Amino acid sequence: MLSKRVRLYLALVLALIAVTTTVNFAFASNSAADGQSGNSVNATAAATMAAPTLIANFPLCQPPTPTPAPTATKGAAPTKAATMAATAAMMPATMAATMAPMAMTMAATMAPTAAMMAATMAPTAAPVMPTATPIQIGKKPAEAGVRVAGTKNWLNKGAHCINVAEVTAGGPSDIAGIKSGDLVLGFDKDALKDPADFYAHVSKHLSGDVVTITVQRGGKAMSLKVTLGLNPFIQ
Numbered sequence: 001m002l003s004k005r006v007r008l009y010l011a012l013v014l015a016l017i018a019v020t021t022t023v024n025f026a027f028a029s030n031s032a033a034d035g036q037s038g039n040s041v042n043a044t045a046a047a048t049m050a051a052p053t054l055i056a057n058f059p060l061c062q063p064p065t066p067t068p069a070p071t072a073t074k075g076a077a078p079t080k081a082a083t084m085a086a087t088a089a090m091m092p093a094t095m096a097a098t099m100a101p102m103a104m105t106m107a108a109t110m111a112p113t114a115a116m117m118a119a120t121m122a123p124t125a126a127p128v129m130p131t132a133t134p135i136q137i138g139k140k141p142a143e144a145g146v147r148v149a150g151t152k153n154w155l156n157k158g159a160h161c162i163n164v165a166e167v168t169a170g171g172p173s174d175i176a177g178i179k180s181g182d183l184v185l186g187f188d189k190d191a192l193k194d195p196a197d198f199y200a201h202v203s204k205h206l207s208g209d210v211v212t213i214t215v216q217r218g219g220k221a222m223s224l225k226v227t228l229g230l231n232p233f234i235q
Contacts, residue, residue, distance in 0.1 A: 058185035058214055058221060061154035061161035133170045136230045137208035143231035144202050144213070145171020148184055148195045156185075162195055164215070173213070176226040182215040202228065 133145075145168035154161035162184040167174050184192060187201040188211055205211060207230035214223045 058191055059156055060185070060216055060219070060221060061156045061183045063153065064155050133229060135172075135207055135227060137206075139207045139230050140203075141231045142202055142205045142207045142209065142228040143171075144173050144211075144226055145229055146173040146178060148198050150195055151183075154183055159193065161216075162192055162198055172226050172229045176213070176224045178213065178215055178224060178226070179217065182217050184213065185216055185221055186212075186214040188212050 146164055147166040148162050149165045150160040151163035152160055154163070164173075164178060164180055164182040164184060167178055167180050184198060186192060187198060190201065192198050192201070201211075205228050207228055209228050211226055211228060212223050213226050214221055216222075
């Protein structure tokens, strides 16, 4: 009877030891997995924060806010001058309404003849690509082959924007794709304050240097690579 109890007691002790060993092994495995997951999350976060920002975003130029017209006082009787002004304003509209049918008839009659003359006299011309002017490398003063000026029609943070007034045919800006009427936003990664600031940035370079000029066209910004030339007028 005593030996049976001893054997039962030994069996229970062995079972408890086996359960304890299994629980410790599972806990250690979960801890290792959590550690690896934490290291992976930390590595991903570090890689995301270390990603460089290479593109410079320049604010777009906006048209000035129109000044609201003065509100007329209610109940005020129209003056003689206001009555005459209203009558004069109606006269062009009346004349235009009278002459419009006549103009449409004449245009309909002459349009076929004009179209035939235009087709005969104006042969189709293939688009001509600009011919690049040879550039001397490594000399000063550099030029971008463009004339810029301030414009009151567009504002950027309250200041007048820089308008491309003229592009030299075959010059650096012409070859790069800059067009007259573009708005200059930035030079490389620098925002520009005025036309003098643009020319100052160009003067820091040598002919043959490649710079990035950001312009606004059609409400969108575009960055163009420009190979600067040599200014032939300033030696």
